[in-house]
Amino acid sequence: MTKIALLLPASLVLLLFLGCSGNNDTPTEPGRGALTLIVNPNPIVATRVAGTSGTYDFPFEIVLTETGGRTVTLTALHVDVKTLGITVLSKTYDANYLRDHNYSPVIPAGTTARYSFNLREDAPDSIFSSNVEADLQAEGVDDKGNAVRQTKTVSVTRR
Numbered sequence: 001m002t003k004i005a006l007l008l009p010a011s012l013v014l015l016l017f018l019g020c021s022g023n024n025d026t027p028t029e030p031g032r033g034a035l036t037l038i039v040n041p042n043p044i045v046a047t048r049v050a051g052t053s054g055t056y057d058f059p060f061e062i063v064l065t066e067t068g069g070r071t072v073t074l075t076a077l078h079v080d081v082k083t084l085g086i087t088v089l090s091k092t093y094d095a096n097y098l099r100d101h102n103y104s105p106v107i108p109a110g111t112t113a114r115y116s117f118n119l120r121e122d123a124p125d126s127i128f129s130s131n132v133e134a135d136l137q138a139e140g141v142d143d144k145g146n147a148v149r150q151t152k153t154v155s156v157t158r159r
Contacts, residue, residue, distance in 0.1 A: 033142025034068030035107070035150040043155035044134055049120065058119040058156070062136060065112040070142040074098065074105040077115065078137040081156060083127045091119060105140070125158075132156040 039060055046056040058081070066072050074095055081089035095105040098115065107113045137151045 029068070031070070031144070032068050032146045033066060033070035033072040033109075033140075033144075033148045035072060035138055035140075035148055036065045036067055037136065037138055037150040037152045038063040038065075039134075039136055039152055039154045043157045045157055045159050046123070046128070047159045054122050054124055056121060056123050056158070058117075058121065058134075060117055060134075062115045062117070062138065063112060064107055064115070064138055064150070066107045066109055068142065068148075069109050070144060070146075071109050072107045072140045072142050072148050074107070074138060074140040076137075076139045078135075078139070079117070079119070080135045081132065082135065083130050083132045088123070088127055089119070089121055093117075107140075128158040 039062060041060065044058055044060045046058050049055040049057055062077060064074075076095070077093045077098075079089075079091045079093075080087050093115075098105045103115050104113065132155065133153050134156050135151060135153050137149065140148045142148055
């Protein structure tokens, strides 16, 4: 048997493994709550507020799906907007904020929750001349008291 004939099956198995592994942001341990976090839109699009010289709306939605099989109660959602690695905007929404805005901080096992936000902030046009990103983080605890955290980084553009 030639070397190529021996290497071909091993190469196919390796390609199949790498192709299926993907980017799974949520390592799940049995018996622990886990979240996947999606941001819509991605990238977040900042829109200048009409009649202002530098006020922008940053509308986005955080979609959280519990994937570990345990109910998760959110303690906070964090949003940090950065340019050149420097934080230019930071917001934290705690469980009380979510309740006050008619969102439940509780995500039952296997379900999805959606949280819509529209940050309105003054921002100089110059921040959009470089790479602008938003780090979004969901923190909570599952129904056994285990800490649950999920982070996603997305680009921010200007319309």
